[in-house]
């Protein structure tokens with residue numbers, strides 16, 4: 001039985017293939033088209049999934065779309081009518097896509113893939129909820145999904161048991177925590193639907209001086225964590241901008257222009273909205289615990305990517321265990337929709353998870369064999385060194401220990417926004433300059449942005465106050481007390497100067513507040529990466545390395561050896577590893593390219 005799940009036409013399109021209940025393949029379209037958050041029909045991702053599954057479109061038993069387009073259409077229509085004629089411009093811009101592709105999903109699927117069978121639909125939050133529960137390690141769990149916008153529901157909760165899933169309640173548009181966070185992302189000059197992560201990264205630099213203002217003026221937060229927005233400050237209904245002049249007056253002036261200097265105001269705003277979000281989510285979590293009486297919690301939806309909130313749920317929440325779908329945003333909807341068909345529509349039981357999730361480390365994308373890589377490198381005349389199995393990990397670890405920045409591509413590509421050691425750039429966390437060098441010379445992005453550590457799962461507690469594993473880099477934990485260095489008071493100190501103060505003995509991955517966005521690496525899911533970190537520990541005594549996604553700013557994470565080589569040559573990366581092949585920058589022929597490649601990338 002082959003079921004294909006598809007999510008598209010909002011942002012971050014994706015496809016996922018389930019074969020006899022097993023997650024066989026999943027990938028985001030952006031990785032193939034090289035257009036970040038590509039919302040178009042995931043033609044390439046579908047083709048990849050079919051290839052990986054060894055089937056043709058005609059062999060599919062079901063295709064399922066993760067959203068009911070008619071319900072979303074109705075919401076748009078009603079909200080535009082509410083504010084008419086104010087929303088006419090964005091209405092006109094949205095309509096061609098709605099009337100054309102979104103309302104004709106079966107036709108689009110048939111045209112793009114050749115599949116002529118039945119097309120099913122799940123509701124948006126049903127897809128998110130299914131993506132959180134069915135792959136989780138729990139036989140029974142509460143489910144919470146918190147999102148920007150999808151259909152009418154912006155958050156929902158319920159519970160799952162075996163193959164059954166029951167959604168109890170929904171919060172409706174426009175009262176959305178995700179949308180509120182996005183409004184602040186917009187106001188602080190970052191890109192909505194991708195800059196939320198930056199806002200979270202900026203929060204520790206500020207103080208939450210606007211928190212009370214947000215709570216008293218902008219929203220009404222209930223005991224159960226649900227919120228009502230004061231719509232007189234927002235512009236989601238009527239226009240293309242998210243906040244209005246009244247909003248700007250409340251925060252002492254207009255929105256920060258993108259790419260201009262980040263001031264204390266933006267840091268304080270970031271800190272404030274993060275604090276409000278944490279409070280709302282923790283209230284929701286407590287409420288869901290009370291309503292469901294479950295011990296385990298599954299999370300999905302865009303807000304579940306806020307790993308600072310997640311860290312607090314683990315530390316403070318009433319739940320014993322937490323599992324988060326790594327592709328928590330809309331891409332994961334493709335997986336949830338397909339799993340929903342298998343378990344809910346067709347009534348198939350779940351296999352006993354025996355305490356392990358079935359996401360397989362989220363390594364669900366394409367891989368490339370050594371043969372394919374050698375053929376590519378030799379065809380292009382790019383010099384490389386073939387590493388034998390016995391020296392591979394050590395050779396790579398030695399480069400990192402020597403302070404080199406290493407591009408690392410091995411095994412199947414990750415599904416979801418985080419790079420987990422299959423498409424990663426690696427560095428030495430003990431060196432203070434790693435953060436600045438990686439930000440400015442490799443990623444070409446703001447130097448305040450912190451990096452994440454990959455640590456051997458079995459050694460995590462020696463470095464971090466971590467409660468349990470964090471294989472998907474979705475939890476924040478603090479660096480252990482004895483590894484920290486005291487900090488000067490931050491008042492009035494410019495951001496760049498504060499960055500230069502050494503915070504711990506793994507400074508490149510320690511955030512201002514001593515927190516770190518952790519990935520624990522286990523041998524079962526990622527043996528090659530585990531071996532590299534183990535060797536690094538043998539050489540240096542440190543079981544942690546810096547892991548950042550293999551891309552430059554504004555570019556999707558690399559997928560193929562070609563993408564990897566291009567990124568390697570465009571940046572000041574020193575070494576490139578493609579499976580067992582190692583390349584040194586100084587041995588490569590000069591890189592020539594027409595025009596300025598940076599102008600092709602969208603700022604995020």
Ligand SMILES: [Fe+2]
Nearest residue numbers: 147150329330
């Ligand atoms: Fe969503």
